[in-house]
Every structure is written in structure tokens, then in C-alpha cells.
Amino acid sequence: MGKKLFRYSEENKDKFLESDNITFNDGSVVTPEEIWDYLTVEGPVKYPGTYEINLSQGNRDSRDETLSTSLKTHYLSLTFSARMEKAKESGKTIAFIQGGQAVDPYTAADTIALRPFLVGQWYHGREHGNDIYKSVLRRKQSKESAFHDMSFEACQTGGYEHVQVGDLPIDVIAPYTVLRCSDVSYGVEAHRHGPNKDVKLINVDYPMRHQADKPWAIEYFAQNLRKLVKTLDEVRGKTTTEYDLLRAIKLHNEGRRLGNELADLWWSTDIPPTNSDDRNSLVALANLDMHGDVQASLSVLKEAKNIIAERVKNGVKGHAVTDNPKRLFILGSCVGINESRSEDAGAIVVGKDDQWSHCTSIVEEEGDPYYNLAKATLEYPYEQSIEKRAQWTIEQIKKSRADGVIFIHNWGCNTQAAISRPIVDFIKRETGIPTYIHERDLHGLRDEQEQNRVNAFIEML
Amino acid sequence: MSIKTLEIVRKRLEERPEELREARKKGQKVVGWTGYNVPEEIIHALGFIPVRIAVGGDDRLVEVGARYASSKTCVFIREIVGAFAENEDPYIQQTDFLAFDATCLQNYRAAEVIEYFFKKDVVVLAVPRNFAEDDAKTYFVHEANEFTRLLEERAGIALDPARLAESVALYNDIRKTLKSIYTFQAAKDNVISWEEVYDLIQAGELLDKHEYLSLLHQTLAELKERHHNPVIESDDGDSRIFISGSLIPRGDRKLISIINSVGGRIVGDDLWSGILPHLDLDIKEISPAGVALGYLNRTPHAALPYLNLESDRRLKKLHELLSQSKAQGVIYHTLRYCDPFTFKAKETKNVLAKSGIPLLEIHTEYAGSDYEAMKTRVEAFVEMIRIKSESVQEEAA
Structure with a gap:
């Protein structure tokens, strides 16, 4: 029996083609036309699962096709694996990090920082043609191997299944550890005994318990950040200056401010201007790490803020709300x-x-x-x-x-x-x-x- | 085996809660502490009575604790929280305030939950993950000083270096004597069992430290009298078992009794609730910083990640203790949701396998429902060791 599949409707195409380009870290640009082509031709062949209508996976039979940034985040997700492969080929350093942390120092050191979800997305995106069933099965299989090597009580396996059991070319496992999650620090340690045990490891030690007002704790964490950048520099063979970090902070502050403005706009009205999923995918851009490309995230975020402002002004209600x-x-x-x-x-x-x-x-x-x-x-x-x-x-x-x-x-x-x-x-x-x-x-x-x-x-x- | 002093220790433990009650009436304060890196000497030197908060083995309390700290928290922590919720434990009842550390993050979370729900005053000592690095030690020194300041506030006095020196000397003597006693349990024709020594170690978590030291000296004297030359080697038919992994606190004797019941002989441990915290504690300077660094520089707790397998001191220590005790196999005890140890089980097994030492992981809770399943596995393991040991002896003959 054939699966019910979602397809973008041609009637929204012209409007979408008027929207902004996405600009990437390397200066390359992708136009709305190219995005449309990918989403309607290449994407459905490579990743049929993401087009499958399946409520238990959160896939509706319709999407907000008039929200151009929603299509763009979809595009960025679908092209993620291929973009990471390309980044590796061009010599880019890639680090495994923790969710819920900013990535300013990684950006400063010209390193792509991938949280656990993104590491999985890269790995699973390498295989094409899977429907939802096969994708879920594949994810479970790889997670199971990590449970076997670490602990079946692990929530966070630190990308182990992809870096060690799999063959994902992550250069360095470098999360802020103990921030929000203890498993990630055990996960980092577990990399020392895997088949790829020579992958570089560093604990960026985030101290717990009333630390924000303690000068010695701030200095300790700052020292950890310096070590992190030094480690990233060793991997990539270049030096990151304080000025590079300052520039990265400014860039990420821009993302954070935009994200806050977007959230405030969204919250300012009784009529939700997007559905939950779209809101989530747009607000998540504020950290600029979501799609493995800081500039791409920033360009979509800028566009999204303007769209949300317009929708709020006009009282537009989000799709399916x-x-x-x-x-x-x-x-x-x-x-x-x-x-x-x-x-x-x-x-x-x-x-x-x-x-x-x-x-x-x-x-x-x-x-x-x-x-x-x-x-x-x-x-x-x-x-x-x-x-x-x-x-x-x-x-x-x-x-x-x-x-x-x-x-x-x-x-x-x-x-x-x-x-x-x-x-x-x-x-x-x-x-x-x-x-x-x-x-x-x-x-x-x-x-x-x-x-x-x-x-x-x-x-x- | 009946070492007479052990009877006295048991009796004194029965009397201890009442003694604490009386001491508090006279104005002394009792500090309940838990954590691998809590520098107990500082608590003692400030005139507090330290008692270790470590109870286990009661699945009903685990259930109670889960109401406050979730069913996904480690069994030991759930029981601790449950014990505070019920407030029937005679030692918990007597605590004026608590001192926890953040070596294990779940221990730290327990402090937060106990503070929030039971309005207990908790002083928490933060512990760096990168414990082996110099900047982490500098940070820890600051934390130890802050910890001391908070204790001084509660004591209403400043820490006197002379009193700290006395406490350090007292604790050093306790550790030294415990190590001597520990040797006797692993010896051929032993007159004291590992289980008795284990209970004796845990008695020290509650008794008055001066009295405890005197009881230890008395025990050691008795042992020397009865066993002139303790040599650690296997008795015929021994299945010498070493216990590693999650702590086994007071009240939890399930695994230990199973090992005994199937004929295994426990000859060593590296448990946080056993001998390990008493080993290699070298306090180089009489100050809060000196004491704290002495703690941090010991064999690290499994909750602190270490990224180089080859130079991991925890594993080196395990090898050393296995060699000293002439253990033939390791039973690696992991409690439900005890991540520091469950994450390392397979790795530890693989590391020991290279030295020809078998490891059996026993993953359990405080419920009795898995008793028979555990027993079957432990029995098979003990039997395997015995057969292996006998075949080695036969070959040697």
C-alpha cells in the first residue's frame, strides 16, 4: 500500500520565489528558486520520510506554505547531511557539543558545532530513500549499539553511536559538560574506549551551584573556554584571537537579540502567528547553530522576524492553529x-x-x-x-x-x-x-x- | 570469628542516636554530610558532630523519595530523599544542617530537593569535573574556602588551624588503622571477615571520632593477638570476590548476603561506602585548601570523567587492590540509574579482561523482587571462579 505523501503546492511558488536568498558561511548563496526545486524534486526522492504524512511523527497533511522561512528551515534540514560532508571535504573542523549551550567560541575558531540532534541528523541523512519506518528503525539500531557500549540507562549518549560505532568524521568531542545534563560528561568519557578512541576529547567544565556571582567560578569557566579554543585551534592548525571571539560574540548577540525580538512579537498577540512547530523552528535559529551554518541561520532568522512582525500587525493566524x-x-x-x-x-x-x-x-x-x-x-x-x-x-x-x-x-x-x-x-x-x-x-x-x-x-x- | 571489640562497636551504634540527642541538648550541632569530596576534617575541627547520611536497602523509602525526586533518580538518592521526607531515621532527625558535595550530580540534585521540600539548610561544595587539572584545583580551593566560610557562619566561630591540625591527625590515624585492619580480612585463615570490616568502616560514619579511633586500635590489637602473621593468599576452595561499582550503604546488604550464601568470599572493595575513601588521602598543608586538595587528589570517584583510559587512576587503583587482595573475580554492583558506574561497566569489564580477571555486573534496586535472579547469576559466577581456581591448582600440582 502506498504511503500518503505531502507535496508543496505550485500555487504558493510565485510568492515564495519573491522571498530572500539564504547566505552561507562560505559566502555562497542559494536562491528561493533553487530551494523550491530542491523541496519539490530532489528532497522527496532523497528523504521521502520527511514528506510522509504521519501524525505520530508530527507530519501533517498540510503545512504553512505561505511562511517562506518554514520552507527554508525545511530545506536547511534536508541538505544538512550533504552540507556537512562538503564542509568536511573543504577541511572544516566539526565539534560535538551539548544542547542548550551557546556556540560563540566554536564560531570564533571557525568550527561547526553540532549538538546531539544534529550529529544524528548528519549521520542519518547520509542514507537516502528511507520512509519513516526505516528511518526510525535505523535510529533505534544505532542508539541500541550505543546503549550496549555505554549504559542502557543513558539518555544522552554523546554522539557515541555515530562517532564510534559509526564512522562520522567528528574532529573533536567538546561540549560544555554538566550543563543541564550529567550523561553528556559520561558520554564524552566513553569515547575513550571506542573503536575511534583517538578522537580528540575535551570537557569544558561548567561548574554547578550558585556560581554566577563567584569571580573564581567565572574565571575557571573562562579558562575552560580558553582551553576549548586552544584545542579547536590545535585541530585546525590556526590561531583564534580575542578579536575573533569578540566578533563571534557580536554575531551571536545579533542572533540572540533577533530571537528575543521574534519571540516577543510572537507573544505580543492573542492570535498565534504560526503554529507550534513553525514557532519552534524559527526561535531555535536564535542560537545560530541549528543548521550547522551560522550565517544561513542568521539570514533566515532576519527574514522570519520581519514576516512575524507583518503577521502580527495583520492579525494573521498560523496554519492549523x-x-x-x-x-x-x-x-x-x-x-x-x-x-x-x-x-x-x-x-x-x-x-x-x-x-x-x-x-x-x-x-x-x-x-x-x-x-x-x-x-x-x-x-x-x-x-x-x-x-x-x-x-x-x-x-x-x-x-x-x-x-x-x-x-x-x-x-x-x-x-x-x-x-x-x-x-x-x-x-x-x-x-x-x-x-x-x-x-x-x-x-x-x-x-x-x-x-x-x-x-x-x-x-x- | 567473634572479635570482641566489634560487639562493643555494635552496642555503641545502638546508643549513638540518644547520645547525639543529648549532645544537641547541650548545644552541639550535628552535620549530616554526604559526598565523596566533603572534607570531613573541617566539619569536625569546627566543633560539629559529623554523621554521614547514607542509608539504603529500603524500597519503600525509595518509593517515597520518588514522589519528590522522580522515579528516574538513582535508587540511593531516592532513598535518601525518602528518608528526609519521612524523617524517622534517628540520624537524619538529629541533623542541624547538611553538607553535600556535587561530585555526583544526583547527590547535588538531592541537596536541592531536600532544601526545597524539607526546608533543610544545606551547604554544597561544588566539585570540578576536570579534577586533575591545575586550574580546576585552584577553583576547588576557592570552593573549599567558601565551604569553610559557610560552615564558620553556622558554627559562629572561625576555623582554628590548631584544631584543624588535631582533626587531620585524628582522621589520618583512623585511616591508617583501618588500612591495617583491612589487611586481616583478606588473609589466609582470616579471623575477621570483609563484611565485619565493612560494617566497622561504616560505624565510623556515625560514632564519635575519638572513641572510634580507640575502638579501631582495640580491634587491631585483638586481631594481632589472634593472627600473628596475616598473609594474603587463597585458602583451598576459596572464590575470592572483589566488589566494585555503586556504593552499598548501611541497610543494604542484599548483594553481600547473596555472595556469602553461594559460598563466595569477599576479599576487597573499591566502594565509595567502603575502604576507598580512606586510601591515599595525603593532606600536605593544614588549611581548608590543603584538606580539600587531599580529598580531590585521591583515587577519583567514577562521577568525575577522566578522558584518558591509559592513565585513569581509578582503574589503576582497581588493579592495585585486586592484586593486593588476590581476588579472582569482580562483582560490579550498579544501582538503578547510578550513571557514574553503569556507564563504566562494560569498559571496566573489557579492561579487566585483558588481565584475565572476570567481571560480573549486577544491576539492581532495593526491591527484593530480583533476589533469586541475582542469586542465580552470582552463584554461577562464584562457581566459575571456583572451578577455574581448582583447575589452576590441579595444573600446578
Whole structure:
């Protein structure tokens, strides 16, 4: 039986062709026409799974085709694997990092920084022609091999399955460790015993517990950042100057500011200007790391901000958004709920702390860039004490006018799971907003049961 | 084997909660501490009574703890949180404040949860992941000074270097004596078992330190009297087992009793709740920084990542202890969601295999439901070691 497939409609093509180009790090440009061709001709052949209509994977039978930046983020995702291969061929350094961290020092050292999700995207994007079933099976197989070599209780396997069991040419495993996740530090260590055990490793040691006001902690983390840049320089055989870092900070501050402006615009209206998925993919651009190309992310982000401003001004409602949806704010691990199914149940996701907290920390541009970056990093709201983090979350909830809060923690994510109850307890006590702790099962084996619980929460709201 | 002093130790432990209650009535403060790098000497030198918060083996408390710290947190931490929720543990009841460290991130999370829900005053010592590097040590010295300042605030006095020197000397003597006693349990024709020494080590987490030292000296004297020349070598038919992995705190004796029940003889450990923290602690300078660095420079805890397998001191220490104890196999104990040790299980097995030492990982919780399954696996492992040992002896003959 043939699968039901989504296709971009020709009737939106002319409008899309009027939109902006995407400019990449290497100065190359891709035009809307080229993007359209890829999305309608090459993409469906290479990655049929992403065109498959499958609600459990969040793939609707229709998409917001009038939101040009949505098509562009889709394009960037589909071309990601090929772009990474090309970057490697041209001698670019590629680092494995942690989600929820800024990438300013990597950009300064002309290194592509890939968080776990992107490492997986690169690996799985190498194989073409897979439908959803085959893609999911492949992902599970590679994850299983990492569980075997590390721990079956691991949530975060540190890209192990791709770098060690697989053959992904990552040059250096260099995340900020212990930031939000303990598994990632064990994951880094595990690379010392794999078949590719000579891959370069560095722990960028993020100290925990009330550190942001301690000068010695800032200096320690700054020193870790200096070591990180030195390590990246050793890999690529070039030297990064303080000026390079300052330039990177300025560039990333631009992304962070744009992301904040976009979020504020989105939150400023009662009528959601995009659906949850589109909002998520646009806000995620603020860190500029999302597609392995800082400039590409920035150019789409700039365009997106203007589109959202226009939509807000004209009261345009996002695609497939129901009338007066219940507004959900998501907290916790680096995973989310099924947004399209939750929308069908009458909700919309208006924010998420995980990929947002670090985008709200603007780095001071005057003075020692390492110290400034260290200070801003230690101030990430997500990494603060229970009360401070919850207080910051309440501010986000108020700004986004959320009706309900879901704290979701992934299988094996001890660091977030442990504080899920006190965080939601604090929020509920201070705001009176209903909260719910959602435990994500291993490998999403219980999607249906989990959605059932989310839907019940939405119904209660 | 009946070492008389051990009876006294057991009796003193029964009396200890009441003693703490009386001490508090007289104005002394009790500090409940947990963590691999908490410099206990500083707590002691400030006039506090340190007691280690380490309880296990009660799945009901684990369940209670899960309500506050999630069911995805390690079993030990869940039980600790559960014990604070119920507040029936006689030692927890007597604590005036707590001192935790962040060596294991779950331990740190426990501090946050206990602070939040049970309104306990917790002083937390941050611990660097890059513990072996100089800048990490500088950072840790700052943290140790800050930790000391927070303790001084609670003590209402400044730390007196002379008192710190006394505490360091006392603790050094305790560690030295424990090491001597430990040798006896692994010896041929032993008069004290590993289990007895293990209980004795854990008694020191609760008893008054001066009295504890005196009891240790008494124990050692008894041992010397009864066993003049302890030589560590295998008795005929021994299956010499070494226990590694997640801690086994007071109240949790499931795995130990299983090993005993199938005829295995435990002859060594590198557990955080056993002998390991007492080894290689070299305090070079009498100051908070000196004490803290002494702790950090010991064999590292598995929660602290180390990126070079060849020079990993934890594995080197494991090899050294295995050699000293003449152990024939390792039972690697991992608690549910204890990431520091579960992540290293396969690697440790592979490393030991190169030296011909078999390793059995036992992954468990505090529930009794896996008792028989564990027993089957341990029994097979012990039997395998025995057969291997016998065949080696036969070949030698």
C-alpha cells in the first residue's frame, strides 16, 4: 500500500520565489528558486520520510506554505547531511557539543558545532530513500549499539553511536559538560574506549551551584573556554584571537537579540502567528547553530522576524492553529511533546525553556571576551537553583501568557527528572497555573499513551 | 570469628542516636554530610558532630523519595530523599544542617530537593569535573574556602588551624588503622571477615571520632593477638570476590548476603561506602585548601570523567587492590540509574579482561523482587571462579 505523501503546492511558488536568498558561511548563496526545486524534486526522492504524512511523527497533511522561512528551515534540514560532508571535504573542523549551550567560541575558531540532534541528523541523512519506518528503525539500531557500549540507562549518549560505532568524521568531542545534563560528561568519557578512541576529547567544565556571582567560578569557566579554543585551534592548525571571539560574540548577540525580538512579537498577540512547530523552528535559529551554518541561520532568522512582525500587525493566524488554543509552556529535558497532535487537541506550544534559556543571555561586548562569555554562560537561567530557574520560567510564562505548564523529562535524564517536581511545585504555587509532569518513555515506545495524557491535560485546561 | 571489640562497636551504634540527642541538648550541632569530596576534617575541627547520611536497602523509602525526586533518580538518592521526607531515621532527625558535595550530580540534585521540600539548610561544595587539572584545583580551593566560610557562619566561630591540625591527625590515624585492619580480612585463615570490616568502616560514619579511633586500635590489637602473621593468599576452595561499582550503604546488604550464601568470599572493595575513601588521602598543608586538595587528589570517584583510559587512576587503583587482595573475580554492583558506574561497566569489564580477571555486573534496586535472579547469576559466577581456581591448582600440582 502506498504511503500518503505531502507535496508543496505550485500555487504558493510565485510568492515564495519573491522571498530572500539564504547566505552561507562560505559566502555562497542559494536562491528561493533553487530551494523550491530542491523541496519539490530532489528532497522527496532523497528523504521521502520527511514528506510522509504521519501524525505520530508530527507530519501533517498540510503545512504553512505561505511562511517562506518554514520552507527554508525545511530545506536547511534536508541538505544538512550533504552540507556537512562538503564542509568536511573543504577541511572544516566539526565539534560535538551539548544542547542548550551557546556556540560563540566554536564560531570564533571557525568550527561547526553540532549538538546531539544534529550529529544524528548528519549521520542519518547520509542514507537516502528511507520512509519513516526505516528511518526510525535505523535510529533505534544505532542508539541500541550505543546503549550496549555505554549504559542502557543513558539518555544522552554523546554522539557515541555515530562517532564510534559509526564512522562520522567528528574532529573533536567538546561540549560544555554538566550543563543541564550529567550523561553528556559520561558520554564524552566513553569515547575513550571506542573503536575511534583517538578522537580528540575535551570537557569544558561548567561548574554547578550558585556560581554566577563567584569571580573564581567565572574565571575557571573562562579558562575552560580558553582551553576549548586552544584545542579547536590545535585541530585546525590556526590561531583564534580575542578579536575573533569578540566578533563571534557580536554575531551571536545579533542572533540572540533577533530571537528575543521574534519571540516577543510572537507573544505580543492573542492570535498565534504560526503554529507550534513553525514557532519552534524559527526561535531555535536564535542560537545560530541549528543548521550547522551560522550565517544561513542568521539570514533566515532576519527574514522570519520581519514576516512575524507583518503577521502580527495583520492579525494573521498560523496554519492549523485552532481558535483560542490553550497555550502550553514546556519545561525540562531536550525533548518536546508532539506539537501537531497537541494542536489538534486544542493547544499550542508557546515556549520551551530548554532551547531558550541560553538565547536570553546576551554577552557583554566590552572587556575580556572570555570572561564576559563565561559570566553570561554561568547566568543561564535554566542552570540556576530551583527557585531562580522557576522564577525566570514564571516570567516567560507570563510573557507568553501560557495557560498550562508541562515539565517533560526524558528516559534516563536524571538531572532534569530530579527537579521536575520542585520546579512545577514552585510555579504552581506562585502562579496558580496548572502543571503536569510528563515522563517520556524510552525510545518513544509509548507515544499513544503519552499523547493520551497530554490530551487529557489540554482538555482539563 | 567473634572479635570482641566489634560487639562493643555494635552496642555503641545502638546508643549513638540518644547520645547525639543529648549532645544537641547541650548545644552541639550535628552535620549530616554526604559526598565523596566533603572534607570531613573541617566539619569536625569546627566543633560539629559529623554523621554521614547514607542509608539504603529500603524500597519503600525509595518509593517515597520518588514522589519528590522522580522515579528516574538513582535508587540511593531516592532513598535518601525518602528518608528526609519521612524523617524517622534517628540520624537524619538529629541533623542541624547538611553538607553535600556535587561530585555526583544526583547527590547535588538531592541537596536541592531536600532544601526545597524539607526546608533543610544545606551547604554544597561544588566539585570540578576536570579534577586533575591545575586550574580546576585552584577553583576547588576557592570552593573549599567558601565551604569553610559557610560552615564558620553556622558554627559562629572561625576555623582554628590548631584544631584543624588535631582533626587531620585524628582522621589520618583512623585511616591508617583501618588500612591495617583491612589487611586481616583478606588473609589466609582470616579471623575477621570483609563484611565485619565493612560494617566497622561504616560505624565510623556515625560514632564519635575519638572513641572510634580507640575502638579501631582495640580491634587491631585483638586481631594481632589472634593472627600473628596475616598473609594474603587463597585458602583451598576459596572464590575470592572483589566488589566494585555503586556504593552499598548501611541497610543494604542484599548483594553481600547473596555472595556469602553461594559460598563466595569477599576479599576487597573499591566502594565509595567502603575502604576507598580512606586510601591515599595525603593532606600536605593544614588549611581548608590543603584538606580539600587531599580529598580531590585521591583515587577519583567514577562521577568525575577522566578522558584518558591509559592513565585513569581509578582503574589503576582497581588493579592495585585486586592484586593486593588476590581476588579472582569482580562483582560490579550498579544501582538503578547510578550513571557514574553503569556507564563504566562494560569498559571496566573489557579492561579487566585483558588481565584475565572476570567481571560480573549486577544491576539492581532495593526491591527484593530480583533476589533469586541475582542469586542465580552470582552463584554461577562464584562457581566459575571456583572451578577455574581448582583447575589452576590441579595444573600446578
